[in-house]
Amino acid sequence: MRCQIIIAATFWSVCVDSRKIRGISLSYKRFYRERKSFLCIDGSRMVPFEQVNDDYCDCEDGSDEPGTAACPNGRFYCTNLGFRPHYIPSSRVNDGICDCCDTSDEYNSLTWCLNSCRNLGQRERADLEGRMRTLDEGLRLKQQLIEEGVHIWREKQTQLIELQQVAEDLQVKLEEHRRRKNTADRLREQTLMALEAEDNGPRRQNRTITSIFHQLDSNNDGSITVDEVQAKVAYVEDEERILSEDEAVALLGGGHQMDLTMFQHMLWNNLRSGDSIKIKGTHGALVGLVDEDPNIKAAGSAAERAAADLKKVEEAFETVNMEISDLTKKLTIDYGADREYLFMNNQCYQLKVYEYTYTLCPFNQVTQKDVSGTEVSLGKWGTWAGTPGNQYSQMRYESGEPCWQGPTRNTTVVLTCGTETALRSVKEPSKCQYIMDLQTPVACQPPLKQQGIHSELKRQGVHSEL
Known part of the structure; x- marks a missing residue:
């Protein structure tokens, strides 16, 4: 008989303790130990411990009713073992809808819910593992693109030096051909005068x-x-x-x-x-x-040949100078800390959205073409526009064609991690202001972020809390 009494008392104690701490995370459990009184967590009031979770709100911060819907500003903690723990507004407790995947928010309702935490956790871990694989592959490809960028940069530097040498040689030839033409013109004039x-x-x-x-x-x-x-x-x-x-x-x-x-x-x-x-x-x-x-006739022919030769050298000199100017301009562009974005130069990426075809040519311009073939500029290359800690996460293209009764078209390109470089989406959140998602390996972050994903995976495999 005495044993039965002890067992019953123990069971009652467990039930009371369970009632008192329902909706509480492990980090807050120390505030809800069985005492004669309970101090509201914000320190505003002291109430008898019996009034904790009694379905009546006594504390202004709602901390005395973590497991009921009594306090309008209260919140209920979903443990969600096997998945991510999180808080829900206490107004959702026992409302007939399961908000916690472990069904703990409907402990006193007639609603029957299936505990889905394990399946949700498995799916999320699989998704995170996929993101990890994408990140690992993206980082590997990024390194290749960085090496390719270094190679391209050196090639362009060498090309610039060679073009400058060609320009110097053409400058000498240009002066020589000008002298020849002047000599031929003088000879023709002297012959005529004679x-x-x-x-x-x-x-x-x-x-x-x-x-x-x-x-x-x-x-x-x-x-x-x-x-x-x-x-x-x-x-x-x-x-x-x-x-x-x-x-x-x-x-x-x-x-x-x-x-x-x-x-x-x-x-x-x-x-x-x-x-x-x-x-x-x-x-x-x-x-x-x-x-x-x-x-x-002889003097005229010589003058004509000298003029034709001079014209050829002038055209070659002008062409080389244009190439030098274009190459110099390209070499002054910021292609990232490791020039990882250099491979995008002279590349264009397209995406068709309904009746429009969008074309992004990095470091050049963004255009939109409709089914009739009419092309509109959505902006020309402006600058990097990412956050101070990651300025290369966004591109800004400005001064596109004006909208009808609206602003000038501008485009923000958000760069996201992926295993290939391609346009993924185009949106127009406000009139003539466009946002593009460009997926590319060079947007993948270094191993520090990868470690964070590993930690998140590891944390979701065991019981954890927010």
Whole structure:
């Protein structure tokens, strides 16, 4: 009989103790030891211990009713063994809905709930293990991309040095070709001046007549024929029309051929005036056609070659300088502490969302294209915009095209850890302000974060509390 009394007393003591500490975490259990009185945790009031969890709120902070819904600001602790422990508002205690996966919040209701903590814990641990694997793989790939970035950086530095050397060599050539062109231009001018200084009478005229005659005499047989006139001579009003045979014969003085002497006294006069006929491909009269002089032609050809050579060198020099400017600009961009983001330069990533295709070209611009092909700028590369502790976690693209009755379009790119580099989502939380999620291995954090995940996994395998 005495044994039965002892057992009953022990059972009652356990039940009372269980009632008193329900909804309390281990770290707060010391405040709820069986005493004559209970001090509210905020120190505002002392109440008899019997009033703890009596379904009546005595403490302003609700600490006397951790296991009931009596206090509006109270909270109930879900132990959730096998899963993550957490607090819920005490108003949810015994409300017929299971909020704790271990069902401890519905201890005095008619609701039957299945304890799902083990399954939830298993799923979360599996998810965390997957995140760990992703992180480990991402960190491995990140190291490769860092090494690739170092290699690319060195290549670009070498390329810049080589281009600068090429530019110096072209500068020397440029000066040399300018001297050659100036020399050729002076020689041509001197030749012209020399010809102008010569006898301006028959001697010069004969040279011009002879030159035109040889130009018409295609087969160099000493005479101009009907066929040669038809091939080289045309009416001023209609150069495209080929002369008829009768028209060519008429120009040849009624015959079918003409020597230099006859040409000088007949056909030359018509060609010189340029009123009705002309040599195809020329403009107007031939009175001042001194360029047909062999010396003038030679000097002119030399000047033209010098000008063409100079133009080629100038174009090459300009192209190299543009490449130097572009490469220098790229080398001044901040590609991360270890230049891990350098591999993204000259790359673009696309994502289609409904009727729009979004294109992100890191360190350049962001665009949006609709199904009709209309493209809109959502911003140009601005700066890194992450937190002070992780500034390379966000990119900012600014000064895109203005919205209709709205602000200028801007885009924030959030970089997240992943095993490949790809756009994952595009959102527009406010008008013309876009947020993109770019997943990439180089956004994975160093092992310190990995240790935190290991700790979280380890903690969830045993009983723990917040």
